[in-house]
Amino acid sequence: MDEEYDVIVLGTGLTECILSGLLSVEGKKVLHMDRNDYYGGDSASLNLTQLYRKFRGDQTPPSELGRDRDYAVDLIPKFIIASGELTKILVHTDVTRYLEFKQIAGSFVYRDGKISKVPSTEMEAVKSPLMGLFEKRRAKKFFEFLQNWKDEDPATHQGLNLDIDTMKTVYETFGLEPGTQDFIGHAMALYLDDDYITKPARRAYERIVLYTSSMARYGKSPYIYPLYGLGELPQAFARLSAIYGGTYMLDKRVDEIVTDTDGKFVGVRSGSETVKAKQVIGDPSYFGDHKESGKVRVVEDGKVIRAICILKHPIPGTDDADSVQIIIPQNQVQRRHDIYIAMVSSTHNVCAKDVYVAIVSTVVETDRPEQEITPGLQLLGPIYQKFVSVTPLYTPISDGKADDIFITRSYDATSHFETVVEDVQDVWKRIIGKDLVLKKREVEVGQ
Amino acid sequence: MSKQQLQFKLVLLGKKKDQYHRESAVGKSSLVLRFVKDQFDDYRESTIGGSFSLLRLSPRWTRLTLSTLTAAFLTQTVNLEDGTTVKFEIWDTAGQERYKSLAPMYYRNANCAVVVYDITQSASLEKARNWIRELQRQADPSIVIALCGNKSDLAARRQVTQEEAQKYAQEEGLMWAETSAKTGEGVTDIFTRIAKKLPTTAPPSSRGGAGRAGAAGDRKGVDLNKQQRSTSSGDQCNC
Ligand SMILES: Cc1cc2nc3c(=O)[nH]c(=O)nc-3n(C[C@H](O)[C@H](O)[C@H](O)COP(=O)(O)OP(=O)(O)OC[C@H]3O[C@@H](n4cnc5c(N)ncnc54)[C@H](O)[C@@H]3O)c2cc1C
Numbered sequence: 016m017d018e019e020y021d022v023i024v025l026g027t028g029l030t031e032c033i034l035s036g037l038l039s040v041e042g043k044k045v046l047h048m049d050r051n052d053y054y055g056g057d058s059a060s061l062n063l064t065q066l067y068r069k070f071r072g073d074q075t076p077p078s079e080l081g082r083d084r085d086y087a088v089d090l091i092p093k094f095i096i097a098s099g100e101l102t103k104i105l106v107h108t109d110v111t112r113y114l115e116f117k118q119i120a121g122s123f124v125y126r127d128g129k130i131s132k133v134p135s136t137e138m139e140a141v142k143s144p145l146m147g148l149f150e151k152r153r154a155k156k157f158f159e160f161l162q163n164w165k166d167e168d169p170a171t172h173q174g175l176n177l178d179i180d181t182m183k184t185v186y187e188t189f190g191l192e193p194g195t196q197d198f199i200g201h202a203m204a205l206y207l208d209d210d211y212i213t214k215p216a217r218r219a220y221e222r223i224v225l226y227t228s229s230m231a232r233y234g235k236s237p238y239i240y241p242l243y244g245l246g247e248l249p250q251a252f253a254r255l256s257a258i259y260g261g262t263y264m265l266d267k268r269v270d271e272i273v274t275d276t277d278g279k280f281v282g283v284r285s286g287s288e289t290v291k292a293k294q295v296i297g298d299p300s301y302f303g304d305h306k307e308s309g310k311v312r313v314v315e316d317g318k319v320i321r322a323i324c325i326l327k328h329p330i331p332g333t334d335d336a337d338s339v340q341i342i343i344p345q346n347q348v349q350r351r352h353d354i355y356i357a358m359v360s361s362t363h364n365v366c367a368k369d370v371y372v373a374i375v376s377t378v379v380e381t382d383r384p385e386q387e388i389t390p391g392l393q394l395l396g397p398i399y400q401k402f403v404s405v406t407p408l409y410t411p412i413s414d415g416k417a418d419d420i421f422i423t424r425s426y427d428a429t430s431h432f433e434t435v436v437e438d439v440q441d442v443w444k445r446i447i448g449k450d451l452v453l454k455k456r457e458v459e460v461g462q
Numbered sequence: 463m464s465k466q467q468l469q470f471k472l473v474l475l476g477k478k479k480d481q482y483h484r485e486s487a488v489g490k491s492s493l494v495l496r497f498v499k500d501q502f503d504d505y506r507e508s509t510i511g512g513s514f515s516l517l518r519l520s521p522r523w524t525r526l527t528l529s530t531l532t533a534a535f536l537t538q539t540v541n542l543e544d545g546t547t548v549k550f551e552i553w554d555t556a557g558q559e560r561y562k563s564l565a566p567m568y569y570r571n572a573n574c575a576v577v578v579y580d581i582t583q584s585a586s587l588e589k590a591r592n593w594i595r596e597l598q599r600q601a602d603p604s605i606v607i608a609l610c611g612n613k614s615d616l617a618a619r620r621q622v623t624q625e626e627a628q629k630y631a632q633e634e635g636l637m638w639a640e641t642s643a644k645t646g647e648g649v650t651d652i653f654t655r656i657a658k659k660l661p662t663t664a665p666p667s668s669r670g671g672a673g674r675a676g677a678a679g680d681r682k683g684v685d686l687n688k689q690q691r692s693t694s695s696g697d698q699c700n701c
């Protein structure tokens with residue numbers, strides 16, 4: 016290990032692996048290390064043995080769950096939104112060749128004690144019990160307004176300015192009922208709380224468009240999902256990195272982030288060896304509890320509770336869907352943040368046949384987090400096994416430019432990977448000094 | 463569509479790193495290069511993390527060779543006498559095996575594996591045994607494994623006898639051959655033998671990547687590279 020690298024990356028979570036892949040393609044010499052003997056860090060998918068080891072100590076998985084190797088249980092509940100930024104990165108880097116995707120069968124929303132499908136076709140919208148007849152007409156006008164909006168054509172603006180007028184104003188313009196606002200803001204714009212209502216409508220507009228264009232792309236729901244679990248995503252980007260010369264070391268302890276007297280990054284120490292590099296990127300867990308100099312580099316920014324539930328039946332009321340998202344808007348259960356359920360099954364090669372894996376999650380608001388997710392757990396029917404975690408969300412306190420130490424964020428409570436890509440773009444800009452631009456490579460190479 | 467076309471995923475495994483932590487490669491990438499392009503490059507050093515067309519080059523060069531990589535994404539077709547075409551989707555390790563960091567994705571759905579040792583290094587056969595154990599543990603039980611003693615052109619420096627390797631292969635039920643990526647000896651032969659054995663033992667690869675026709679049954683995935691959804695049902699919500 017006497018070589019010197021451009022960048023050392025610590026942790027093989029999705030954020031770190033995308034960065035490692037993109038940096039290697041860019042021509043950087045990358046060393047990627049992980050303390051675990053598996054890929055994925057906090058965004059890994061675990062087999063049964065690994066899952067039980069993580070949550071249950073010595074307890075062995077019950078044999079009736081089937082073969083260990085049939086399982087890939089995600090630690091974080093997220094789906095890929097079809098027209099989002101992660102899809103773009105997957106396509107542009109060509110890592111799609113290592114992956115296979117399937118649709119998530121449906122997206123549901125909770126209202127007045129029961130769940131209804133978010134309409135994915137006009138037919139479903141007409142039949143949907145989520146709105147009454149006249150409200151559907153008003154909603155149609157609202158969606159037509161969004162669909163027809165062109166920045167350069169004031170005739171399409173109906174007197175509204177998305178950069179100034181709040182979403183509240185937009186809702187009022189179309190006379191939408193609070194229930195419809197909840198539906199649009201939480202089930203379509205995927206806001207976790209109601210803070211967006213008093214902000215300029217532009218961002219909400221973009222999020223609704225992202226949702227509807229993703230819905231239109233493959234049909235059943237706006238989401239797609241990689242076969243064999245989300246843990247395949249970091250592996251695919253790690254392979255991209257390796258093909259471009261990245262060096263991979265799993266099961267490697269990281270003992271110290273070595274800095275010089277000015278606090279600038281020098282290298283990473285593992286045991287008696289120190290590997291040098293110009294810059295270091297890592298997930299917060301590599302910078303949190305280091306004994307070294309007691310330096311605080313990350314702060315806690317809330318907590319998320321996640322309950323991984325193994326079921327032996329599909330979720331009631333979903334038409335036996337093999338995979339679903341269910342959103343419980345905060346208003347429905349007197350909370351500040353929505354509760355999410357994400358469920359996948361053997362259709363996605365993540366568990367044995369006739370087993371369903373649902374994760375109920377939310378942002379923690381009280382000191383009794385497990386009670387907070389009760390409304391979600393109650394929708395699942397009998398739960399065969401439940402693995403609960405409460406995870407702090409960390410953010411770096413500095414942008415890393417001064418000390419060449421670039422820290423990524425924890426995986427948040429949102430239902431897809433768009434904030435992960437935002438983090439990638441943000442770290443990229445801090446490291447390279449330029450925006451991340453995804454070019455069509457064939458064109459770039461050919462000229 | 464009279465002839466049958468089957469696609470299989472093939473992975474390569476073999477020693478990396480000797481006891482002094484030096485690179486001492488057995489020729490996996492060279493074998494692929496010989497098989498796919500009928501080329502051998504004497505001057506190229508062992509692949510440092512690179513896939514077969516990416517040699518130990520300056521980073522800039524690496525980027526430029528990408529077109530080659532994209533164009534020839536490690537596939538090679540073998541036409542069998544009975545009219546069947548066997549297409550190999552070849553996965554080279556990209557160096558991730560060096561520090562025991564091969565991803566499970568690598569083994570996933572592999573239909574066949576070529577485990578390579580270097581006949582001039584007895585330690586490399588030991589390593590090959592480890593890889594075979596690893597495959598028996600991790601991969602699908604129906605996987606076809608070929609043990610391949612490479613660098614047969616260097617027979618003068620031989621440390622592994624044919625008898626020893628063949629005996630081990632027989633015991634474990636593996637195919638076996640000696641090859642030289644340098645002269646080409648035995649290379650096409652071993653891949654053809656694998657191609658002949660596959661259709662009788664393994665279900666074809668279900669993982670059809672971009673633009674490739676997977677031989678999958680009912681597992682319809684979505685193709686991210688397509689702009690619009692393929693099923694035109696006409697009733698989609700286009701709001
Ligand atoms: C999530 C969502 C997405 C949407 N996306 C789109 C979109 O992409 N494009 C678009 O144009 N519109 C969209 N809408 C609006 C919705 O599709 C329209 O309101 C619907 O198509 C009805 O339009 P209509 O003009 O035929 O009016 P309507 O007058 O509302 O009715 C059409 C017919 O359906 C019957 N009907 C209406 N509501 C009910 C009900 N609750 N139960 C039984 N029968 C009923 C009526 O009697 C009438 O015969 C969306 C709505 C939702 C909730």
Ligand SMILES: Nc1nc2c(ncn2[C@@H]2O[C@H](COP(=O)(O)OP(=O)(O)O)[C@@H](O)[C@H]2O)c(=O)[nH]1
Nearest residue numbers: 487488489490491492506508509613642643644
């Ligand atoms: N003489 C000889 N050298 C070979 C042969 N195959 C590979 N090599 C050399 O062995 C080294 C390692 O080859 P490489 O394909 O990179 O090995 P890998 O790391 O296993 O993929 C290179 O220097 C090759 O030129 C062979 O059949 N005969």
Ligand SMILES: [Mg+2]
Nearest residue numbers: 490491509554
């Ligand atoms: Mg190689």
